[in-house]
Amino acid sequence: MILKDKVAIVTGAGSGIGQAGAAIMAREGAHVAVADRNAEGAAETVAQIRNAGGSAESLILDVTDDISLEAAIASVLARHGHIDILHNHAGAQVAGDLEQVAVEGFDRSWGLNVRAHFMAARLVMPAMKAQGAGVILNTSSSSGVLYDREMIAYTTTKHAVIAMTRQMAGDYARFGIRVNALCPGWVDTPFNSPFIAQMGGRAAIEAYVRDKVPMGRWADVGEIAESILFLVSDRSSYITGQILVVDGGEAVV
Ligand SMILES: NC(=O)c1ccc[n+]([C@@H]2O[C@H](COP(=O)([O-])OP(=O)(O)OC[C@H]3O[C@@H](n4cnc5c(N)ncnc54)[C@H](O)[C@@H]3O)[C@@H](O)[C@H]2O)c1
Numbered sequence: 226m227i228l229k230d231k232v233a234i235v236t237g238a239g240s241g242i243g244q245a246g247a248a249i250m251a252r253e254g255a256h257v258a259v260a261d262r263n264a265e266g267a268a269e270t271v272a273q274i275r276n277a278g279g280s281a282e283s284l285i286l287d288v289t290d291d292i293s294l295e296a297a298i299a300s301v302l303a304r305h306g307h308i309d310i311l312h313n314h315a316g317a318q319v320a321g322d323l324e325q326v327a328v329e330g331f332d333r334s335w336g337l338n339v340r341a342h343f344m345a346a347r348l349v350m351p352a353m354k355a356q357g358a359g360v361i362l363n364t365s366s367s368s369g370v371l372y373d374r375e376m377i378a379y380t381t382t383k384h385a386v387i388a389m390t391r392q393m394a395g396d397y398a399r400f401g402i403r404v405n406a407l408c409p410g411w412v413d414t415p416f417n418s419p420f421i422a423q424m425g426g427r428a429a430i431e432a433y434v435r436d437k438v439p440m441g442r443w444a445d446v447g448e449i450a451e452s453i454l455f456l457v458s459d460r461s462s463y464i465t466g467q468i469l470v471v472d473g474g475e476a477v478v
Pocket residue numbers: 236237238239240241242243244260261262263266286287288289314315316317337364365366367408409410411412413414415416417
C-alpha cells in the first residue's frame with residue numbers, strides 16, 4: 226500500500242471523480258476525509274470505502290464557506306495530528322459567453338473553482354510546513370489548457386487554477402510540499418449536465434465526444450483515479466508544478 230498511514234482530505238468526494246479518487250487513496254492505505262456539501266453523497270463514499278476495508282470520515286460543508294472550511298480542516302488535524310494530502314476537487318461550470326454569464330455566476334465560479342482551492346491550501350499549509358512534507362493536488366480541467374466555446378467563467382477559472390498551482394509549487398517546494406494540477410477531459414458524471422444542456426442533449430454530447438476526442442470515448446472515473454494516485458503518492462516524488470492532462474488526446478489536436 227503506497228499511502229499507508231497518510232491522511233487525505235478530498236473536496237467534492239461525494240460523487241464522480243472525487244469519489245473514485247477518495248476510494249483509490251483509501252485502497253492504498255490512506256485515511257480519507259470525504260469533504261462534500263452533499264451529505265448523502267459523502268455518506269455513500271464513506272460506506273464504499275469502509276465496505277472495502279478502508280478508513281474514511283465525512284466532512285459536510287460548502288467549501289466556499291471559509292469558516293466551515295477552516296473548522297473542518299482544523300478538526301481533521303486535531304483528530305489525526307497530520308494532513309498529508311489535500312485534493313482540491315470540488316468545482317462547477319457556469320455556461321455562457323461574456324454577455325450571457327451573470328456576474329453572480331462568474332463570481333460563484335471564481336469562489337468555488339479558484340478561491341476555495343486557495344483557501345484550503347492556505348489552511349493546510351502550516352501543518353504541511355511543520356511536517357516538512359505534503360502534497361496538494363488541484364483539479365483544473367482540459368479547459369485549463371484549451372478554450373471551450375461559450376464557457377468564459379469555466380475556462381478562465383480553470384486556467385487560473387494552473388497559474389495558482391505553479392506559483393504555489395515554486396513557493397513551497399523548499400518546505401517539502403509538492404503541488405500539481407489534474408486536467409481531466411470528458412468524464413461522464415453529473416458534473417456535465419450544464420454542458421449537455423448547452424449542447425442540446427445527450428445525443429449531441431455523445432457525438433461531440435466521438436468526434437473531438439481522438440480516443441473517441443469518455444474517460445472512466447477509474448482512469449482518472451489512477452492519475453490522482455500517481456500525483457498524490459511518492460510515485461511522483463520529484464514532480465511539482467506540473468499539469469497532468471488526462472483527456473484521451475483532446476488537447477493534442
Ligand atoms: N466530469 C468531467 O468531465 C470533468 C472534466 C474536467 C474537469 N472536471 C472537474 O472535476 C470536478 C468535479 O467533477 P466530477 O466529475 O467529479 O463532478 P460530480 O458532479 O460528479 O461531483 C462533484 C462533487 O462536488 C460537490 N460540490 C460541489 N460544490 C461544492 C461545494 N461548494 N462544497 C462542497 N462540495 C461541493 C458536489 O456535491 C459533488 O458531490 C470539477 O472541479 C470539474 O471542473 C470534471
